[in-house]
Amino acid sequence: MEAEETSSEPSVIAMRISTMIVLVNLATMDAMNPRLSSNSVEFQAINCRKYLTLLTEFDNVSDGVTSNTHAFRQAIEHLSTLAADDGAQLVVPPGKWLTRSFNLTSHFTLFIEKEATILASHNESEWPLVKVLPSYGRRRDARGGRYNSLVFGTNLTNVVITCNNDTIDGQRSYWWDKFHKGELNVTRPYMIKIMYSDQIQISDLTLINSPWFVHPVYSRNVIIQGLTILAPVTVPNTDGIDPDSYSNTRIEDCYIVSGDDCIAIKSGWDEYGIKFGMLIEDLVIRHLTCISPDSASIALGSEMSGEIRNVRIENVTAINTESAVRIKTARERGGFVKDIFVQRMFLSMMKYVFWIAEDYKDHANDKFDPSALPEIKNINYRDVVAENVTMLTNLAGISGDSFTDICVSNVKIGLLKKSKKLQWNCIEIEGFSSDVDPPPCASLAKAAKSIGGDFREDPLLIENVQLKSCSVEISPLS
Ligand SMILES: *[C@@H]1O[C@H](CO)[C@@H](O)[C@H](O)[C@H]1NC(C)=O
Ligand SMILES: *[C@@H]1O[C@H](CO)[C@@H](O)[C@H](O)[C@H]1NC(C)=O
Ligand SMILES: *[C@@H]1O[C@H](CO)[C@@H](O)[C@H](O)[C@H]1NC(C)=O
Ligand SMILES: *[C@@H]1O[C@H](CO)[C@@H](O)[C@H](O)[C@H]1NC(C)=O
Ligand SMILES: *[C@@H]1O[C@H](CO)[C@@H](O)[C@H](O)[C@H]1NC(C)=O
Ligand SMILES: *[C@@H]1O[C@H](CO)[C@@H](O)[C@H](O)[C@H]1NC(C)=O
Ligand SMILES: *[C@@H]1O[C@H](CO)[C@@H](O)[C@H](O)[C@H]1NC(C)=O
Ligand SMILES: *[C@@H]1O[C@H](CO)[C@@H](O)[C@H](O)[C@H]1NC(C)=O
Numbered sequence: 001m002e003a004e005e006t007s008s009e010p011s012v013i014a015m016r017i018s019t020m021i022v023l024v025n026l027a028t029m030d031a032m033n034p035r036l037s038s039n040s041v042e043f044q045a046i047n048c049r050k051y052l053t054l055l056t057e058f059d060n061v062s063d064g065v066t067s068n069t070h071a072f073r074q075a076i077e078h079l080s081t082l083a084a085d086d087g088a089q090l091v092v093p094p095g096k097w098l099t100r101s102f103n104l105t106s107h108f109t110l111f112i113e114k115e116a117t118i119l120a121s122h123n124e125s126e127w128p129l130v131k132v133l134p135s136y137g138r139r140r141d142a143r144g145g146r147y148n149s150l151v152f153g154t155n156l157t158n159v160v161i162t163c164n165n166d167t168i169d170g171q172r173s174y175w176w177d178k179f180h181k182g183e184l185n186v187t188r189p190y191m192i193k194i195m196y197s198d199q200i201q202i203s204d205l206t207l208i209n210s211p212w213f214v215h216p217v218y219s220r221n222v223i224i225q226g227l228t229i230l231a232p233v234t235v236p237n238t239d240g241i242d243p244d245s246y247s248n249t250r251i252e253d254c255y256i257v258s259g260d261d262c263i264a265i266k267s268g269w270d271e272y273g274i275k276f277g278m279l280i281e282d283l284v285i286r287h288l289t290c291i292s293p294d295s296a297s298i299a300l301g302s303e304m305s306g307e308i309r310n311v312r313i314e315n316v317t318a319i320n321t322e323s324a325v326r327i328k329t330a331r332e333r334g335g336f337v338k339d340i341f342v343q344r345m346f347l348s349m350m351k352y353v354f355w356i357a358e359d360y361k362d363h364a365n366d367k368f369d370p371s372a373l374p375e376i377k378n379i380n381y382r383d384v385v386a387e388n389v390t391m392l393t394n395l396a397g398i399s400g401d402s403f404t405d406i407c408v409s410n411v412k413i414g415l416l417k418k419s420k421k422l423q424w425n426c427i428e429i430e431g432f433s434s435d436v437d438p439p440p441c442a443s444l445a446k447a448a449k450s451i452g453g454d455f456r457e458d459p460l461l462i463e464n465v466q467l468k469s470c471s472v473e474i475s476p477l478s
Contacts, residue, residue, distance in 0.1 A: 040471040041113070045160045046201045046223065048470035049087035049109050053079055055097065062095025064119055069126070072102040080105035087158070091472055092116045100126040101189070104153035104161075111472055112205065114164035120150045120191070120210070122174035127189060133217065135245055135268030135276035135306055137364035146187035149215070156197040163205045168192075170210030176235050179211070188237070190215045194222075201467075202227065211237050217244040218278060221462060224251040233293050235259040240290075242266055245278040245306050248462045251285045261299040262290035262321075265308055267335065270368040273305025274334045281309040282460050289317045297321050297345075301328035302360035304374065305335040312460070313342040320349045324384075327356040327376060331398055332363065334372030340379045341455050347386035353413055354381065356403055356429075357396040376403035379431075380455060387414040392438075397428030406431030409448050413438060 056062075059071030072090075079088035089109035093116055100121040104110065112118065121127075127147040132138050150170065153159055168191060175188045191210040194200050196218045203225040207213050213229050216222050224241060231238035240256035243249055244266040256262035267273060267280045290297040297318040300308050318324055325342045347353060356376060376397070392413060397403035406429055415423070415438070426441035432448040433440045 039474050041164055041474065042469060042471045043111070043162055043164070043204070044467035045109060045162060045203075045470045046199060046465070046467060047087060047107075047158055047160070048468055049089040049107075050085065051079065051082045051088035052472060053088070053090055054474070055090060055092045062093075062097050064096030064098055064117075066098065067100070067121065068097045069099045069102065069121070072097075072099050076102060076105055076108070079108060083107040089472065091474060092118065093474065099150070101128060101148040101150055101152055104151065104156060104159050104194075106156045107158045108156075109160040109162065110151070112163035112166050112168070113474065114166050116166050118150075118168045120168075120170045120172070120189075122171050129186060132187075135273045135278060136303065137269060137272040147189035149190035149193035150210075151192045153193075153197055153200075154195040156194070156200075158199045159194070159197065160201045160203075161192065161205065162201065162203045167206040167208060169208050172209045172211060175211060179237075188212070193217070194219055201225070206230070211235075212239050212242060214241045215244060216246060216249075217242075219246045220248050221465075222246065222249040223462065223465065223467075224249070225253055227254045227256075229254070229256045229258070231258050233257065233259045233291065239264045243280060243283060245276070245280050247280070247282050248460065249283045250460070250462045250465075251283075251288070253287045255289045257291045259294060260292065261295045262288065262292050262297050264296075264299045265311060266301065266303045267306030267308055269303040269364045270305055270332060270334070270372075272364055273303060274369070274372065277306055279307035279309060281307075282462070283310070284312045284314070284460055284463060285316075286314040288315070289319075290321055291319050292321045294322055296323045296326040296355075298325045299328055300326070300337050300340065302330060302333070304329055304337055305333045305372075307335045308337045308340075310339045310456075311341070312456070313340075314344055316342075316345045318345070318347050318350065321347070322350065323352040323355045324350065324386075325381070326352070327379065328360055329374045329376065330358050330360040331374075331401075332368045332370055332372050333360075333374045334369065336375035336377065337379070338375065338377040339456075342381045343455065344383045345381075345385070347384070347389070349388045350386060351389070351391045352394050353384065353386045353389055353411075354393040354395055354408065356406065357394050358398050373398060373401040375401075378405040379403070380407045381411065382409045382455065384408075384411040384413075386412070388416045389413050390416050390419050392419070392423040393425055393441075395424075395426045395429045395441075395444075399428060402428045402430055404430045406444065407433065407448055407454075408436055408440065408444060409434040411436045
């Protein structure tokens, strides 16, 4: 779409020349450029909407310096009164829109046009503090509360956040500096957080410069598609997507560069996660490209106390990334991670191709249950090609709590020449293998039950959800 660049010109022309000529002029331009009278942009969504409002109906100053918070809030409040009747959408036209946190509403689409950027305010006093999540007790980087996220939604149904490939910019170097200096007592804001919601789509967006980007939690029926998420690889806690305690989700076609895990699947921390008891299940992740030199392409845990079950992962490309699909846990986490099916990974320049271990000693507080051992069972990997690997594996169960039914098949790993000798590190692990090169450790040497392991092929409900073709009419002149 190249129409946007003309959007401000006609009004300039209109001010300079007579009405007569403008009419002629517009008619001519109209023929050349349909955008002048109406321009429609096609996109795919779970639902199309009846009502549309342009953000410019509430504010025309989009210089990236003047706050547009009131415009976002008023526009969404206005649309919330219409949304029950077949839905409403807010279109963010080209420009730089500076805002602090705003809340979404139900039956609603936030559509960000090409050449529109939403910028997050870094005025700390403008960020409201909200309660920590019940399944965590506190967050990792601070004991106090947390700042609300930039785009926030709770108790919603049927929400779409999408774009013509343009950007939300967290402008977070401010927060990173403060975090590094230890000057923050509360958790830095996420970019998009959705809680207790049903039918959510987040798609075709570029997200940059944020601590933690996308965090859907306690929700179901979530589709995340076509996100480009970019953070400096040297900054911690820049997870791309954190699916947390929910069911029926598909994440596809995402490109993520991160200083932390590209995707981290979670379900609560220690006794808080166990008590809240909301597992994450029925999740499919496909076509992920990840660069994360110090973390995983996809991590399961370390907060997994509410349990993780039935995750299908397919077609992952990871380059210069520490590990592939890693399970993180700790002795006192409780919960389980089971029925995980990973297939078709291409990995280049990596430390650990397989890494499942208890590596996390930190706790929400000292009230955790020391006897709450995690169960790690039925973890399957097949069709893996890796090159320039340095360590190969770290598969270490817990003493008296072996990790079982770990199955690897059709795996070909090329080691970097200077790699260490101990390549298959296996402790308290039981499982199977077939066609693995270099040959696996003895505890995985038993032949796999079937070639390729027992993979579940039945599609998840969310895989059958078809998006509809919607179009937005954008008229630059009113
Ligand atoms: C912004 O400009 C458009 C087009 O000139 C106009 O219709 C609209 O009312 C303006 N919005 C505000 C808040 O002034
Ligand atoms: C957003 O929603 C939260 C939770 O309902 C509420 O506490 C907060 O005040 C809302 N913020 C705005 C700007 O309406
Ligand atoms: C930050 O926001 C507060 C509250 O809205 C305002 O009073 C203050 O002037 C802002 N500071 C800056 C530097 O813009
Ligand atoms: C949202 O839903 C949760 C879970 O049902 C409930 O505990 C909470 O009070 C609701 N919050 C709001 C703002 O309605
Ligand atoms: C968004 O960008 C991707 C990758 O550059 C491209 O394939 C896709 O067509 C773009 N989508 C739109 C709606 O412009
Ligand atoms: C953080 O907490 C410390 C000690 O409790 C306090 O001295 C400091 O002012 C707090 N910092 C902020 C930014 O609130
Ligand atoms: C994964 O990639 C393969 C090979 O490119 C392709 O045939 C297959 O359809 C892809 N799987 C999914 C779920 O898209
Ligand atoms: C792998 O390592 C070899 C030898 O060091 C190098 O020539 C090659 O470019 C590397 N491949 C990748 C994808 O980094």
